[in-house]
Amino acid sequence: MRLIGKQEIEDIAVGAALLGTGGGGDPYIGKLMAQQAVEEFGPIKLISVDEVPDDALIVPSAMMGAPTVMVEKIPSGNEALGAFEALQNYLGKEIYATMPIEAGGVNSLLPFALAAKLGLPVIDADGMGRAFPELQMVTFYLDGVSATPMVLSDEKGNSSILNTVNSVWAEKIARVATVEMGGSTMLSIYPMDGKTVKQSSIHNTLLLEENIGKAIREAKQNKLNPITEVLNLTNGHTLFKGKVSDIDRKTETGFARGKATIEGMEDNQGETLSLYFQNEHLLAKSGDKVLCMTPDLIAVLDTDTGLPITTEGLRYGARCVVIGLPADAKWRTEKGIETAGPRYFGYDLDYTPLEELLEGEK
Amino acid sequence: MRLIGKQEIEDIAVGAALLGTGGGGDPYIGKLMAQQAVEEFGPIKLISVDEVPDDALIVPSAMMGAPTVMVEKIPSGNEALGAFEALQNYLGKEIYATMPIEAGGVNSLLPFALAAKLGLPVIDADGMGRAFPELQMVTFYLDGVSATPMVLSDEKGNSSILNTVNSVWAEKIARVATVEMGGSTMLSIYPMDGKTVKQSSIHNTLLLEENIGKAIREAKQNKLNPITEVLNLTNGHTLFKGKVSDIDRKTETGFARGKATIEGMEDNQGETLSLYFQNEHLLAKSGDKVLCMTPDLIAVLDTDTGLPITTEGLRYGARCVVIGLPADAKWRTEKGIETAGPRYFGYDLDYTPLEELLEGEK
Structure with missing residues (x-):
């Protein structure tokens, strides 16, 4: 376990945007959300996959929507909170930690903002090691983990608890609902136990993001070529x-x-x-x-x-x-x-x- | 309380299609669904609004979708059951009875098929006294009753529990989800207590439907003009x-x-x-x-x-x-x-x- 403060968030935001391969949301927005949470609630606990108990309930959190829309609709974090608590109530079990499902400027940082509000740790792992446009494009899916029950919610107060026959259906239904709800929603998705997280996630994605961000930052200070540092x-x-x-x-x-x-x-x-x-x-x-x-x-x-x-x-x-x-x-x-x-x-x-x-x- | 058997269903289907003003589903399909349920489970209890306890939980049931699609996707009734039970679990209270939200060939009869499977009574009332195309177009809405929490489900096994800020949002989100799910879904919607049903529903819609159907049927036998009978x-x-x-x-x-x-x-x-x-x-x-x-x-x-x-x-x-x-x-x-x-x-x-x-x- 280590604590994530403002500098780490700054670095993660940069590395996340890089692994986000053009998507995954604007790193500036992700950074603002997470740093505001740190200011209000203090540094956030980041734990490694090995520290997660096998039977703990883990619920990843993410924002869904076209990045073009995300830029216009800056989330307050309360939508994410609503989705998370609705899923916790529905599952009837306390959630131990959250984590990202993808790398990306918003989607790597949103779990920190949520975790800060809830006093939960974030797990250093994700489901892509990059960003992808659709919900079934996660390593959890490759291992047969269901995206549902999942909750999507918008900033107006609308929410939906989805149960689908597979994660491709979750993507289809959540996508049209998201478009109708204004183009972006907050998701609590792929609830799973700690054992499954260990097996099916990509480990240490946040650490890699932080290292990338740090390398780019320090290259500037040390007059090195930041791109060479990233490629290494x-x-x-x-x-x-x-x-x-x-x-x-x-x-x-x-x-x-x-x-x-x-x-x-x-x-x-x-x-x-x-x-x-x-x-x-x-x-x-x-x-x-x-x-x-x-x-x-x-x-x-x-x-x-x-x-x-x-x-x-x-x-x-x-x-x-x-x-x-x-x-x-x-x-x-x-x-x-x-x-x-x-x-x-x-x-x-x-x-x-x-x-x-x-x-x-x- | 009275028992509804096959003849009553036949008559209700005709009257419902008439009050359905062209929509509300094919009366032939509604009739088949309800009569099959009667064959399997026996006659169904129809109770008047006055017989409903004020604090009883009532959940109307309906099919959503373009009638053109409903004709191609004949519901088995199990989708309706799934939606109903999901809402009962979500609300954590036993449902006392179901009822239609609109008049129509399918939507007046679907609650009978569901009630038969569950051993519940149907209430002789609805929320339109006719059919309308959108979910907020019910007398409950006029009185400020919320459409949600509601459940929509499809025949594949996908379902969604919706909570929305108002019933217009319920309509919007449920509509796009319904289109994505193949064009028709089953709804459990507008959960309310008995007192609200008494105040906000249109009473005796099913009796009127039955009387219309009966009048048309008997006019034929008695060589009267069926249309004159209906107008009366x-x-x-x-x-x-x-x-x-x-x-x-x-x-x-x-x-x-x-x-x-x-x-x-x-x-x-x-x-x-x-x-x-x-x-x-x-x-x-x-x-x-x-x-x-x-x-x-x-x-x-x-x-x-x-x-x-x-x-x-x-x-x-x-x-x-x-x-x-x-x-x-x-x-x-x-x-x-x-x-x-x-x-x-x-x-x-x-x-x-x-x-x-x-x-x-x-």
């Missing part, structure tokens, strides 16, 4: 260097979908990168050449600061470095690829690991 | 006689919307009636002349048999008599008209009672 921490690779020349983005059926075009600079002069996203970046192509595909991670970093840029933060003319990071091994399994690989998102491509794609490059 | 029972008026010449209908955002055109015959030779509907008939116009508008009832009856024709049963060439019936006094109040009057549905008309419209006619 994540086994990542530089995919492309350039300047954003076009962004085609629309929010439809509850998602921010689109394509960003980046004109090459330096080594990539004369080349053009296409980045396809659905909340998160899913595919990076330079001309016909695929450089990285889901479930591997694609992140866009500011060339100068190394800070991650979310899909909604992409602006014409921004100079950036696009990097690729290998996904957790749980995603590189048959079920992982079926659940969140390129074909699920409609790309007619067989999944090829980032390392192999870059190998072919040389 | 309901203070109704003949609006138009003719033949269906066009039906423009589509199912969108969970509703069957459209317009039927009827070419005049007999007294109405040379005239054309336009019937506008959203699940239920809402407006009848002959040329520019409005003959009847919501919340007053518009029903289409087969010229020969007097049997009601639902909007999805309207066929080109069908000879019919269109009748208008005055709505219950609860609907003719300011809040009633605001909730289900012509302007709510987008018609630029001030509500004028049927009797006044026909007065002007003479």
